[in-house]
Amino acid sequence: MATIEQPPAMSGPDDAIRTNGRWSGYVNLLHMRMLELWREPEVIFWVFVFPLLLALGLGIAFRGKPPDVTPIAVVEGPKAQEVVNLLQRSPQHAGIQPNVMSASAALDGFRLGKYALVVTMDDSGVQFRYDPARPESVLARAQVDDALETAAGRKNPINTETKASSEPGARYIDFLIPGLLGMNLMNSGMWGIGFALVEMRQRKLLKRFVATPMRRSDFLLALVSSRLVLMIVEVALLLVFGMLVFHVRVEGALLSILLIGALGAVSFGGIGLLTASRAQKIESVSGLINVVMMPMWIFSGVFFSYERFPKIFLPAIRALPLTALNDALRAIILQGASLDSQLGRIAVLAVWGGVSFVLALRWFRWS
Amino acid sequence: MEVAIQCRGLRKTYDGKVEAVRGLDLTINMGECFGLLGPNGAGKTTTIEILEGLLEPTSGEVEVLGRTWQSHARELREWLGISLQETRLSEKLTVRETLQLFSSFYRHPSSVDAVLEELSLQEKADALVGKLSGGQKQRLAVATALVADPRILFLDEPTTGLDPQSRRQLWDIIRQFQKRNGTVLLTTHYMDEAERLCDRLAIIDHGQIIAAGTPAELIERLTGHHVVEFAISGQGADNGAAWAKLPGVQSVRADDGLFSLQVNEPHETIPALLAEVQKQRAQLVHLTTRQASLEDVFVQLTGRHLRED
Ligand SMILES: Nc1ncnc2c1ncn2[C@@H]1O[C@H](COP(=O)(O)OP(=O)(O)O)[C@@H](O)[C@H]1O
Ligand SMILES: [Mg+2]
Numbered sequence A: 001m002a003t004i005e006q007p008p009a010m011s012g013p014d015d016a017i018r019t020n021g022r023w024s025g026y027v028n029l030l031h032m033r034m035l036e037l038w039r040e041p042e043v044i045f046w047v048f049v050f051p052l053l054l055a056l057g058l059g060i061a062f063r064g065k066p067p068d069v070t071p072i073a074v075v076e077g078p079k080a081q082e083v084v085n086l087l088q089r090s091p092q093h094a095g096i097q098p099n100v101m102s103a104s105a106a107l108d109g110f111r112l113g114k115y116a117l118v119v120t121m122d123d124s125g126v127q128f129r130y131d132p133a134r135p136e137s138v139l140a141r142a143q144v145d146d147a148l149e150t151a152a153g154r155k156n157p158i159n160t161e162t163k164a165s166s167e168p169g170a171r172y173i174d175f176l177i178p179g180l181l182g183m184n185l186m187n188s189g190m191w192g193i194g195f196a197l198v199e200m201r202q203r204k205l206l207k208r209f210v211a212t213p214m215r216r217s218d219f220l221l222a223l224v225s226s227r228l229v230l231m232i233v234e235v236a237l238l239l240v241f242g243m244l245v246f247h248v249r250v251e252g253a254l255l256s257i258l259l260i261g262a263l264g265a266v267s268f269g270g271i272g273l274l275t276a277s278r279a280q281k282i283e284s285v286s287g288l289i290n291v292v293m294m295p296m297w298i299f300s301g302v303f304f305s306y307e308r309f310p311k312i313f314l315p316a317i318r319a320l321p322l323t324a325l326n327d328a329l330r331a332i333i334l335q336g337a338s339l340d341s342q343l344g345r346i347a348v349l350a351v352w353g354g355v356s357f358v359l360a361l362r363w364f365r366w367s
Numbered sequence B: 001m002e003v004a005i006q007c008r009g010l011r012k013t014y015d016g017k018v019e020a021v022r023g024l025d026l027t028i029n030m031g032e033c034f035g036l037l038g039p040n041g042a043g044k045t046t047t048i049e050i051l052e053g054l055l056e057p058t059s060g061e062v063e064v065l066g067r068t069w070q071s072h073a074r075e076l077r078e079w080l081g082i083s084l085q086e087t088r089l090s091e092k093l094t095v096r097e098t099l100q101l102f103s104s105f106y107r108h109p110s111s112v113d114a115v116l117e118e119l120s121l122q123e124k125a126d127a128l129v130g131k132l133s134g135g136q137k138q139r140l141a142v143a144t145a146l147v148a149d150p151r152i153l154f155l156d157e158p159t160t161g162l163d164p165q166s167r168r169q170l171w172d173i174i175r176q177f178q179k180r181n182g183t184v185l186l187t188t189h190y191m192d193e194a195e196r197l198c199d200r201l202a203i204i205d206h207g208q209i210i211a212a213g214t215p216a217e218l219i220e221r222l223t224g225h226h227v228v229e230f231a232i233s234g235q236g237a238d239n240g241a242a243w244a245k246l247p248g249v250q251s252v253r254a255d256d257g258l259f260s261l262q263v264n265e266p267h268e269t270i271p272a273l274l275a276e277v278q279k280q281r282a283q284l285v286h287l288t289t290r291q292a293s294l295e296d297v298f299v300q301l302t303g304r305h306l307r308e309d
Helices: A024-038 A041-061 A080-089 A103-111 A135-151 A172-202 A205-210 A216-246 A254-275 A282-299 A311-318 A321-335 A339-363 B044-051 B069-079 B095-103 B112-118 B134-146 B164-179 B191-197 B215-222 B237-244 B266-279 B294-302
Strands: A070-075 A096-101 A118-122 A125-129 B003-014 B018-029 B033-037 B059-064 B080-083 B152-156 B183-188 B200-205 B208-213 B226-233 B249-255 B258-263 B283-291
Touching: A024 A216, A024 B095, A041 A172, A041 A216, A070 A080, A070 A103, A070 A135, A080 A096, A080 A118, A080 A135, A096 A103, A096 A135, A103 A118, A125 A135, A172 A205, A172 A216, A172 A254, A172 A282, A172 A321, A216 A254, A254 A282, A254 A321, A254 A339, A282 A321, A311 A321, A321 A339, B003 B044, B003 B183, B018 B033, B018 B044, B018 B183, B018 B200, B018 B208, B033 B044, B033 B164, B033 B191, B044 B059, B044 B152, B044 B183, B059 B069, B069 B080, B080 B134, B095 B112, B095 B134, B112 B134, B134 B152, B134 B164, B152 B164, B164 B183, B164 B191, B183 B191, B191 B294, B200 B215, B200 B294, B208 B215, B208 B294, B215 B294, B226 B266, B237 B249, B237 B258, B237 B266, B258 B266, B258 B294, B266 B283
Parallel strands: A070 A096, A070 A118, B033 B183, B033 B200, B080 B152, B152 B183
Antiparallel strands: A118 A125, B003 B018, B003 B059, B200 B208, B226 B258, B226 B283, B249 B258
16 A cells, blocks of 8 residues: 655645634634633632532521520529529420529620520519510510410410421522522623623733634634533532532432523623623723622522512512522522423523623624 | 835824824835834824724725735735734743644644744743743744734834843844745834834834835935034033034034034044134043934934933
């Protein structure tokens, strides 16, 4: 078999003509973007580590622990011991911790929030001092009252039974994990695209790029693609973390979660692109990004349900992209909802992302 | 001779008020190194960025390699290598990765290794850009232009702020590119750079060309070949007229008690100068002669120095 030696195209072997394909620019832009992100410790921290720390901290603070023990103050006096004895005989004895002390110490402790309730017993009966504005104080008053009466021999006309709900699926951490996921997708989309672009514009790197035959659409596509790659890692990390540490149950299909995550990442990428379309300085885009994100941190139900806001605000709150993303993620992750049950929320995200992209491309400045 | 770049009646007004370029005509030939020399704010960057197709002129026409930016932008981009006045490349990429990225944009780029070698960057190939010295960063900026395997190289103040050794290194790189039939357009505010590197140049001030030609032509046409500088004591500075009458003197400048005579034949002028000093009963306290430079041309034309710092 004969091999035909190709003569070098030009003078030396080094000069053999190299030819790049249509997608070489895109592939290299994406590759270099990932390398850059990987070598930036701040990015690793804020995108990957910070959400886990937040989940860990809040998850532990609000974990399903045994019922709280409420410390209360009992004012010294001839009948103080009787109060303590009655409480210890009551069925609620595990939840109430009586401390006997002088009246002034009891009042000081009460004011500082150390005790939820001050109990004084004399010949005329029992007096409670409580603060109606403090939920634990109100609760303690009811509990102690109940305990004293029952221990003293009151008979309840109706027998009741209670059950504590601290099963996976209904705890605070279950509510929190999808919210953190949505917030993280918003944060990293806005900063990873908005801030990154303005920084490149300020460094004149965007201008340098458009001085080459690079396709501008490839550049933006690579930036968005890098977000999608990160999104997969962000989603996987938080979900696996939630499952391992807090036994969070993921009810929905992983593919549905990833598709919603991708839509969220792209949508917030579009909003990031819009905030970055004209700004020349990173200081101005930082302010802009915070102004855009602030309402959603508060209203979109990341840490607590937005149902607590007055009813007339709810339609506006539901129209925010982060609300749609959080609601869709919660429905899929916690309730196993299907994608087609989430079409309304998908539409909200798509409209925000689509409109932002179109406006951004119209206004975008490369220099 | 084939024309590489041509522009006529170029004007650029920023925000409707700053007239950065005010009617520029240029013709740059294939294979030459052409310089735009001028002080800060003269309009060099504005001009070169219009020629590079990065800025829209307010009016005027530009042709590069026989094409216009309106009709052949993509094609032109493949043929030009551009280094901007200030670009901060990504600090977290290595030198090789940066060149790899830029080369991926071109259909037929040079090999990254060949460019690394040509710019003496092989040793730094795997160093992060953030760790490079100023001279190495500037060489990398030129390398990102050369990796395009361009027909025309555009360099905006390529050596500003560099130490003398790094400047000379860059000059060598530019000359090598020119030897391979490359065309170079560069801007500078260093007159020695323009004088040594450029085949032809245009001196720009306030957005207009105030002189153009080869460095030797400009010096010859506008000043004498030599400059005689002297200072005397016991004499008012009002006597400039006496020096202008000396044989062979083309022009006289008084600068802070120091007189400069632009002359063609110092051996004719100096004896006459000494005689005149004696006649005025003054003392000569300083006397030197030197070759005239583009700096003298600029001062002659504008009454100002090229670099005011
Ligand atoms: N984007 C801009 N907006 C407004 N004025 C500008 C802008 N760029 C440059 N100028 C002004 O135009 C003039 C020429 O600037 P430039 O072309 O950068 O000069 P050079 O490169 O010779 O220093 C200067 O007065 C400068 O302040
Ligand atoms: Mg400039």
